[in-house]
Amino acid sequence: MKIGIIGSGCSAIYLACILKAKDFKNDVSLLDINFIPGKKFLITGNGRCNLANTLVTNDSYNNDQTKKIIGNTPAKDIISFLGEVGILTRDLGNLIYPFSLSAQDYLSQLIRFLKERNTKFINDFNVLDYQETNKGVKIIGKEKCYVFDKVIIATGGLSKINLKQRTNMFNILKTHKYSISPVKPGLNPIKSIENVKSLENLRAKGDVKLFIDNKEIYKESGEVQFKKDGLSGIAIFNCSSLIARYKDFKVAKISIDLMPDHSEEQINDILKKFNNASKYSCLDGLFAPKFSEFIRQKANVKNLYLFTNSEISKLATTIKNLIFTFKEAYGFEDSQVTIGGVSYSNLSDTLESKIEKNIYFIGEVLDADGLCGGYNLMFAFKSAELVSKNL
Ligand SMILES: Cc1cc2nc3c(=O)[nH]c(=O)nc-3n(C[C@H](O)[C@H](O)[C@H](O)COP(=O)(O)OP(=O)(O)OC[C@H]3O[C@@H](n4cnc5c(N)ncnc54)[C@H](O)[C@@H]3O)c2cc1C
Incomplete structure (x- = not known):
């Protein structure tokens, strides 16, 4: 034969x-x-x-x-x-x-x-x-x-x-x-609706969660790499495949918990302590300055440093739940499947x-x-x- x-x-x-x-x-x-x-x-x-x-x-x-x-x-x-x-x-x-x-x-x-x-x-x-x-x-x-x-x-x-x-x-x-x-x-980077240009080439470790139409459908610990217009890294590749498998949905969001080993309360305490240590943003003791600035803006915090208690609590919430909205996936040339x-x-x-x-x-x-x-x-x-x- x-x-x-x-x-x-x-x-x-x-x-x-x-x-x-x-x-x-x-x-x-x-x-x-x-x-x-x-x-x-x-x-x-x-x-x-x-x-x-x-x-x-x-x-x-x-x-x-x-x-x-x-x-x-x-x-x-x-x-x-x-x-x-x-x-x-x-x-x-x-x-x-x-x-x-x-x-x-x-x-x-x-x-x-x-x-x-x-x-x-x-x-x-x-x-x-x-x-x-x-x-x-x-x-x-x-x-x-x-x-x-x-x-x-x-x-x-x-x-x-x-x-x-x-x-x-x-x-x-x-x-x-x-x-x-x-x-x-599938298994490719994604573009986000949020402007992430300032984060280009930065990396963040954490717990990545995928929400489709507000329902959590996936969670993975990993490293996210930022591109000029979106997010990459293995956890993001997996999210992009899961999104592509969906036939019909309104909105897909990726949430990153940047400090999965700490509760929001613990982060609050850390930030309060660091807030008095320097006249620079207390976030700079935790993240790269460009990342700190991104978090501050995402949290809608007006002060650049010496944050108020309510601002610190907004920052802690954002650190636990930094959200990116799916715009579109990269193409076949960047995909693995x-x-x-x-x-x-x-x-x-x-x-x-x-x-x-x-x-x-x-x-x-x-x-x-x-x-x-x-x-x-x-x-x-x-x-x-x-x-x-x-x-
Ligand atoms: C960058 C990258 C990294 C990856 N890493 C992994 C990994 O580590 N682990 C993992 O499990 N998967 C990985 N994958 C996925 C994996 O490589 C594929 O799922 C796997 O190769 C599929 O095997 P296949 O035989 O179906 O197709 P392929 O291996 O793609 O083979 C198809 C073949 O058909 C030939 N062909 C197609 N059309 C024609 C035609 N008209 N005439 C003649 N020949 C034709 C092609 O030239 C090709 O050689 C990766 C993929 C990429 C792109």
């Missing part, structure tokens, strides 16, 4: 490894516009490749079908399979990385494993379309075509890619009558197309997205594992 995988990204390479580990005689080809198979791996986890996460919560994935594919022991399954390919992993808390902490070394080992088993890499091949024929599924490029018995579509999403260089697979799939849930950038994609309604439980024969889907091309922390690669791998069982 000839198997063609469109894409040689993270899910495709994992699937090819499973098929070759099962039987090295399996005839597997990967077709990709890139010259380097698995190129995406190299930018994951800041070059360290966060492969999986041992902790899956309700927010980790976007919908029940995605959670079902992830299953109960995803990290364990992946660690165990990587052992068969000769790759050791390490845990950093809940996060799983290759032992080498190097995406490059990890990818090299996967590619060696595949090349030793005669996997075919058809690089620099832009897939323009595919077609069912009586000889099998024909994959169509500009100058060449290839025919396979089964084709797996593993073309990923639209995050951090160059659409000038390759055909957008979602558009091809629409012509094949697949329904595509609206695609939006694509929200939306091929709807599960087009597919069987084994990710086989209900619309066309011998077509399967894995990875981010599906309407599947996870939060930051190895969840997206974990889905890429688990969806590949599911398809491998049913080919």
Whole structure:
């Protein structure tokens, strides 16, 4: 049986490894516009490749079908399979990385494993379309075509890619009558309605909460990085994905508790004590001067220093609840995952197309997205594992 995988990204390479580990005689080809198979791996986890996460919560994935594919022991399954390919992993808390902490070394080992088993890499091949024929599924490029018995579509999403260089697979799939849930950038910075220019390049640690239409829907401790027009950092990336998953809402707000280990009362006491220590703003003993000034203005406090008791209480409230209103998300070029994609309604439980024969889907091309922390690669791998069982 000839198997063609469109894409040689993270899910495709994992699937090819499973098929070759099962039987090295399996005839597997990967077709990709890139010259380097698995190129995406190299930018994951800041070059360290966060492969999986041992902790899956309700927010980790976007919908029940995605959670079902992830299953109960995803990290364990992946660690165990990587052992068969000769790759050791390490845990950093809940996060799983290759032992080498190097995406490059990890990818090299996967590619060696595949090349030793005669996997075919058809690089620099832009897939323009595919077609069912009586000889099998024909994959169509500009100058060449290839025919396979089964084709797996593993073309990923639209995050951090160059659409000038390759055909957008979602558009091809629409012509094949697949329904595509609206695609939006996820895990990306957000722009705020508030002017944050004065905070550009500053960082703040704290508890980040997301409120959608006044309902708290998420909380995470982390570091927020300020951009000239908005907020960034892992906790913000997660909030941006959760906002993008919402179909309909009026207002989304992000609240940062800048001193989660202190009660408002304790902050009041600290500020009162510091207020008498210097003629400068007592906030400068806690935050960078630009940040102090931002908090003072947000709290609507008139005095620049030597605050009144009621001003101190307003400052303490603002420190516990510094609010930013969501304006819009940054684009695909700044995002790590694509929200939306091929709807599960087009597919069987084994990710086989209900619309066309011998077509399967894995990875981010599906309407599947996870939060930051190895969840997206974990889905890429688990969806590949599911398809491998049913080919
Ligand atoms: C900066 C960054 C960091 C990330 N870090 C992490 C992390 O640490 N942990 C984690 O879990 N997730 C991470 N992700 C997300 C993760 O990389 C993706 O979810 C994962 O790569 C999806 O795998 P995939 O196989 O579905 O798609 P991809 O890996 O994107 O592969 C798709 C392949 O299909 C090819 N292709 C598409 N269309 C065509 C066409 N028409 N013709 C030919 N070839 C085509 C592409 O060239 C590409 O090689 C990160 C993403 C980014 C952008």
